[in-house]
Each structure stands twice: as structure tokens, then as C-alpha cells.
Amino acid sequence: MARGGAAHNRMGRDASPNTGSLGLAQEHLETSLTLFERAGDTRGIASCHDDIGKLLWMRGEYEMALEELRRGLDMRKALGDGRSIALKPQQHWPSLAGSRAEAQAREALEAALKIRRELSDRSASSKA
Numbered sequence: 001m002a003r004g005g006a007a008h009n010r011m012g013r014d015a016s017p018n019t020g021s022l023g024l025a026q027e028h029l030e031t032s033l034t035l036f037e038r039a040g041d042t043r044g045i046a047s048c049h050d051d052i053g054k055l056l057w058m059r060g061e062y063e064m065a066l067e068e069l070r071r072g073l074d075m076r077k078a079l080g081d082g083r084s085i086a087l088k089p090q091q092h093w094p095s096l097a098g099s100r101a102e103a104q105a106r107e108a109l110e111a112a113l114k115i116r117r118e119l120s121d122r123s124a125s126s127k128a
Contacts, residue, residue: 005035005044013051025055046075 012028015021029052036044053068 001035001039002041002044005032005039005041005048008032008035009044009048009051012055022055022059026052029055042075042079043081046072046079046081048072049075 008028009032012025012032015025015028029048033045033048033052036048049068049072053065053072056062056065056068
């Protein structure tokens, strides 16, 4: 189940930028989410919420997008997955910049930098 979830997740992430097909991307991401849920793969589920959030953002569904992104972040916090928490805000910043959520995104980036420094992530510390 988890391998199938990972495969559909990759297809969903690749479908929208490569083909412009948001509908196809959504189908793959929803299938991925279902498979990860059946497998009990919390990291996979969190990743799906992130990717669904990005897809919703591209569609202009900003409130729902932020809800999905928060859901993924909350799951990572519950797992204590500091590195993942630290990396995600950077990946979503381009989507959030210039929006009503910019202040929240900036706070998330600052928190991510702090976590990465605590984890001794040299690539983050040297770019600050």
C-alpha cells in the first residue's frame, strides 16, 4: 500500500507542472492519500496533505489550501519530525508570498531556520 501511495504521490506531483492537468494530479494525490491511510503511513499522509494544499493553491482555493498545508504540518509536529517541519515552509514560500498568508509564511520560515540550526543543518545556517 505504501509503495503504491508513493508512486501515485509522485505521479500527482509531476502531473500538474508537466502536463498542466490539475484534475489528473488531484486524482493521483487522492489515490495516494487513500493508500497511505490504509498503510498507516503518517509521513506519507502528511506529504499528501502538503501536495494537495499546493494543488489547491494553484487552483486559487486559498483557504482550503492553507487548511491542507496546516494539516500536513500538524502531523509532522505530532511525529516530532523536525527536519521535515523545517523543510516544508521553504517549499511552500513561493505559493504564499504576496498573499494574505505572507506573515504566517514568514513566521514559518523563521521557525524552520531555527529548527534547522538546532539540527546542525549546515546548508541552512550558512545561507542565513
